[in-house]
Amino acid sequence: MTLQPLNVSDLRRDLLASFVVFLVAIPLSLGIAVASGAPVAAGLIAAIVGGLVAGLIGGAPLQVSGPAAGLTVIVAQLIQTYGWRATCTITLLGGLLQLALGASRVARTALAVSPAVVHGMLAGVGVVLVLAQVHVVLGGSPQQSALANLRELPGQVLRPHTHPALLGALTVLVLVGWSRLPRRGRLGAALRLVPGPLPAIAVATLTAWSLGWQARRVDLPDTLLDGWGPPVLPHGSLHGIVGAVVSVGLVAAVESLLCSVAVDRRRPPGVPRADLDRELLGQGAGNAVSGFLGGLPIAGVIVRSTANLEAGARTRASTVLHGVWVLVLALSCGPVIEQVPLAALAALLVVLGVRLMDTARVRDLRHHREAPAYFATLAGVVVLGLGEGVLLGIGIMAVLALRRLTRLSVRAERLVPAPDDPPAPPRWHVVVEGTFTFLGVPKVSRLLQDVPAGAAVDLDLNVDFMDHAAFDAIHEWRLAHERQGGRVDIDEVHETWYERAVTGEMSQPRKPPPPSRWWAPWANRRRRHEVELDAPEVSPSALLLAGVREYHGRTARLVRPIMAELAMEQKPEHLFITCVDSRVVPNIITASGPGDLFINRNVGNLVPRHGSRTHDDSVAATVEYATNVLDIRTITVCGHSNCGAMAALLAGGTEVEHLHGLTRWLKHGNHSLARFLAAEPTGEPPLTRLCKINVMQQLDNLLTYPWLRERVEGGEIELVGLYLDLKSAEVQILDRPAGTFVPVPAGDGHKDAGSLA
Template sequence: MIKTLSVSVLRWDLPASLVVFLVAIPLSLGIAVASNAPIAAGLIAAIVGGIVAGLAGGAPLQVSGPAAGLTVIVAELVQAYGWRATCMITMLGGLLQLALGACRVARTALAVSPAIVHGMLAGVGVVMVLAQLHVVLGGSPQHSAISNLRELPGQLVAHHSQATLLGLLTIAVLLLWSRLPKGRFSAARWIPGPLPAIAVATLTAWLLSWDAPRVELPGSLLSGWHAPALPHGPPPEIVGAVVAIALVAAVESLLCSVAIDRRRPAGVPRADLDRELVGQGAANTLSGLLGGLPIAGVIVRSTANVEAGARTRASTVLHGLWILVLALSCGPVIEQVPLAALAALLVALGVKMIDTARVRDLRHHREAPAYFVTLGGVVLLGLGEGVLLGLAVMGILALRRLTRLTVRVEEAAPPPGTLAPLPRPSPPAGDTPAAAQPAGLAQGSAGDTSAGGRPGRWHVVVEGTLTFLGVPKVTAVLQRIPPGTAVDLDLNVDFMDHAAFDAIHEWRRAHERLGGGVDIDEIHESWYERAVTGDMSPPRKSSPPARWWAPWANRRRRTEGPELDAPEVSPSALLLAGVREYQGRTAPLVRPIMAELAFEQKPEHLFITCVDSRVVPNIITASGPGDLFINRNVGNMIPRYGSRTPDDSVAATVEYATEVLGIRTITVCGHSNCGAMAALLAGGSEVDHLTSLSRWLKHGNHSLARFLASEPRGDEPPLARLCQVNVMQQLDNLLTYPWLRNRVEAGDLELVGLYLDLETANVHILDPAAEAFVPVPDEAPDDDARTLT
């Protein structure tokens, strides 16, 4: 075991620690500058975060240290209480984190919406950019973001010193380094951009003897150490500062742990969030005691650690040791770094924190308002106020969702013996003008054909959470129903309060007094019936039915059948239990369809995808029996025409689909984290012992060559890019078959590329012109739109 661990450390963790060390040094110095703290405080926090949090924490691949998200809080604390008191607040915040970790409440911190966290980080990024731009331009930052913004135009047109040129040089090197071409510059790309940017600026200032403010270090890290001092001020404000440091650092660390946990390599254990919170508390306590900045898990350093190949916590601990060695032995070198270069680095970091891609994701979940309110609040009012505003907005959004109510009037059934009108959809009641409502609500029933013109029967459906907030909407619909009619009222509600019950009950009594009839049917729970009878005991919660698309492992505890509920079930028994469930629940439903398809199939699409068990074509296309003609193979690959490694299985499928079945659409669907593509990316060394698989993977060489020749897009992981490139290449491989190419060019056959992101369960479609995968449009084009019912 010890031998295996040492080999892993030497092979993976030692190189990764050096990469993280190179990233951490300039960022730690820059964050100290932005926090108005001593420069040594950034190095102390980086050392303690690496060693203490690395050893005691529960996320083995997470790297902790001074975090940009805490700069605004720390800068305000330093201005209000002084540095020594800020260290005491950091130490108390660490003790609070220790207590929270001991109480095992780490997962409750994840209840804070990511919209608020990302909005907070974006707001901090804006504040950082506005403040550090003044330093880059040769000035001094003001006390607030608004003041910095107000003074910025004058700073831009003012006389600029040599420090400005150093800051601009740093930004230019950062931009150029991220765009280095491949080939002979591939090795250089492994060096993090901040290091060469700071090095170039420092060498330029030293060689040209430019007069620019530089970093000032004490004789040693702890030479000017003083014990933390108690802050002087109103106790509620001090308690608020301690809680703010503890909670903001804890939430940022835990969210970082979750994000890194999703990217951990195989064999690395999952993060223990409670232990991680204890480790963060221990690190903050020691950092505050030694005069360091507050510590949190940092996504930039943690991501660099994972991408550099780290396998154990040895990487983060070693990176802390390297910073300690550098701080003790290379102080004169660090003191040559211009402050303007560090400020420019922080400007670039602040811009990265304003992640616009997050806004697109939040819009899909309708949480963008909380993001923008938090961002604006942090910039205009302060970090604490901005977060509180974001929490308030999320509370309002959650309340709105919890009290969402739909009321609709469905087509009235005519009296017996009359012709039924054609069904037509009715818009949600209360959301449309009276003219759009069924005619019977205003002038009598459309089915009014009985003797004497007596109105027919009305059907009202109420769905959602029925509280006092929904009473006006429900009563507005119910009061427009003509008197004397028969009404079927379906209450499909998950909760009903007394105000809602009282409103419906009074309407029912009034309607029945006028000769009408009301039949109330409660679909979800008997809230109305229990209120009428006075039995207000909590309703029994029955376990929801098993979902047919859920994996067996997710359904075993929720399925009533003894086969699926047994603690230990063999694979064959589990399979047979699933068959029995299908025969009991699903087969009766699909039997008419299968009987129709029993002697002939007429699929519309040939769907070529991977054998990966996580890709289920019928689920991601919402298709059923007879819709898809499916070919599955390792890596969703199609051997090229005349390939040296012959394999006719895919070609036979394509021939049969097009020549016999008359299919006119062929779809190639790839997916993220494909094992075949991972093997290609590793050169096939991991599957050398699998002869047949190694021979089959040779069909992916063209995909690998295309991947190596293409330019990366942003921060997209190499494996994800190869999985997408492979889909494009397989579509090109189809065109190597002359007879198939002729059909495509004649417009008789369409080729489609899809990509399934397993983590988000989203499907993207290939845009051939841009050679990129884009989200599937929300609506089909008008000329080809069809409704699936």
């Protein structure tokens, strides 16, 4: 095991972050222990072990482990069934199971559990947690099940205990108010360092102590390990015990791994990627030690991990140190902890439970039609129990997956010729999409029978699988149709199932050849059909509409989930300034998709200088919006070979002087021309040299804006220069210190661009 090297800056950040996480961990650990029906010290032991053991061994450096709200229901059921000491043994065995899974390097298979099931489980746990802890807030005691808590809740609401109820309401009020305090200025920066649970519990504790209110308090043993004994084997059926061990081990593992993935996506630069197998080993070791010492089960916790990230942690030292601070507090501040009212901790858990019921997840899942699994899991956890609810959700997802696997869409339309087209046989366009098995044969055959004999048919097979029955139906229909004078042109959009079946080459699916794909020009994509059909030349508007129809038929359904996510908000990564030249397609040369690039296109990829006499704010407005509103941190200027704007500059503007608007615009390129004239020849053609120099000049023009220069020099914004050679279709990147364009190096793009800037 290798530890990440520390430097003074990282150590300072980690030390501060460890205090922030420690402040979050204390109230949550106490509250989860109380909600589980375990000794309060068990929550502190789990927090200490989560920091020291899982923090040192785990593979996600910035993830914080400890007692998790998602395991509360399982632990409470185990304590009621087997008792506390036997539950510790189950936790130990669950940790050993995680160690075995980590050693087997199967951690990523846990991610096969659908997020719909995981989020439904967390929402169900949130409901159970709220129903149980509301009773504690009102001065009562929770019942043995969520339904029992729901039945008893009206009576508890009508007969509340005044002091606990007021303390609970005060805790919630402070939590909500703290999240809405101003966050600007020095005071705001100081407030950000203090997590909301700490002042909420502190205010409730001081209120109860100063006013002498009657409310149950936390009861700590004299020492953390007071009453410790060796592990006790649970008494019961072997089937039930094994199920309990598997439940603790797998639920904690899945929650930890999903948390690792979420944290990994937000890790700052320089922090290594999470090793999920090693993380599972760390979680297993932590649970084994926690169970042996009498602590709760541990898992990666998103609340504490997020606090760790936002506090600026850079290494695993912050996670380990937070465990040290919990240990110090538990050994030295027991009397202070014993003043905390249980109603305040219960109110904290009520708020946490409400946050677990994240309605934003439901909106995301509806886009992917997985909401039924979410609600089935939620209802199952509340009504049946956590294990049964998760199994129900997995079953629903399996049914949905089978339904998708057998989903088939078939449509046909007759193509209407233009009025001036010569007489020709009727032409039909048939599209088959989805998974084509014997179940879809009747549907497809029924539609194909409606195609009249002698017609020319374009049959698009956009299928991800085709069994023999489906192939046989299509092939026999094609032979019969062609015998009757018709013509069938089959185009397979993805894998060539039909072609391989015809040729008998069934070993491995082959992708169709690259020509005639979406990124090819219209002329290339239509050339084959026009030659085959001897079709007349079509108008540009007809080409445009044909392209839209092709997009609707082939591409729209594939990008619809992405576009639905982007419909209400855009979060581009880069501002890309390039030429209007039709041969430059930014999304192709950067392999990017919708929402990645914020693009500004103009003649010659020019950036007017700050305070230019020829006034134009279009580019400046784009840069301002990109950097100040969209928070884009990279600006790229991309030029290209054989640029018409640069050719006009070389010719002195005589060729375009009759185009008054273009002539005024090209004045913004005069600095590029002057730089070209002052530079030494390099052996490249003059136009090529000017096109490259123009990119360098436009990057310098960006720096004439004082506010932008300040942010560039401060390291907040990065400037990148690219050059596209049209003939070779290759892109070069500007090495600014050397003043030359070089091939794009292989490796980490952020590092490469930064080293060349």
